[in-house]
Amino acid sequence: MPAIRLPRHPFLAAALLLAACTPATDQFTPVEPSRAPAAPAMDFSNAEQRQVNLENYEFQPGELLLNAGQPYRLFLSNPSNSPHTFVSLEFFRAITPHAIDGRPVSSVERIAVAPGQTRVFDFVTGQPGSFPLICTVHEGMGMTGLITVQ
Numbered sequence: 683m684p685a686i687r688l689p690r691h692p693f694l695a696a697a698l699l700l701a702a703c704t705p706a707t708d709q710f711t712p713v714e715p716s717r718a719p720a721a722p723a724m725d726f727s728n729a730e731q732r733q734v735n736l737e738n739y740e741f742q743p744g745e746l747l748l749n750a751g752q753p754y755r756l757f758l759s760n761p762s763n764s765p766h767t768f769v770s771l772e773f774f775r776a777i778t779p780h781a782i783d784g785r786p787v788s789s790v791e792r793i794a795v796a797p798g799q800t801r802v803f804d805f806v807t808g809q810p811g812s813f814p815l816i817c818t819v820h821e822g823m824g825m826t827g828l829i830t831v832q
């Protein structure tokens with residue numbers, strides 16, 4: 683059996699490999715690797731929803747309880763007159779972030795919420811664990827919380 687020669691262009695090679703792995707159809711559908719998403723887009727409109735308010739100077743509720751391996755849509759609202767942030771680096775590393783305000787994200791370090799603003803964070807939880815939560819602006823004033831994934 684002759685060796686299969688792949689084109690030098692990586693996109694063409696990927697397209698050929700994809701085509702080879704796709705069940706045969708009567709019509710060849712061109713693949714555009716540069717536009718093909720890495721994973722199918724997830725619809726979070728039916729995901730379980732949670733709400734956390736960022737107030738002066740506490741998270742409400744102070745503890746967020748989530749289940750492992752599940753999609754969530756988290757609403758972060760700031761009804762106060764001060765800017766706040768939602769930061770939990772260990773939690774952000776343990777989850778699979780999908781989108782903030784509908785815009786796809788692959789990683790998250792900090793979610794800032796301006797006075798009067800609500801941000802929408804879509805993600806899938808990972809393994810169980812307890813993750814400290816802080817507002818980086820007011821941590822010194824005790825604006826801390828906890829995210830528990832069980």
Ligand SMILES: [Cu+2]
Pocket residue numbers: 739765766767817818819820821825
């Ligand atoms: Cu704050």
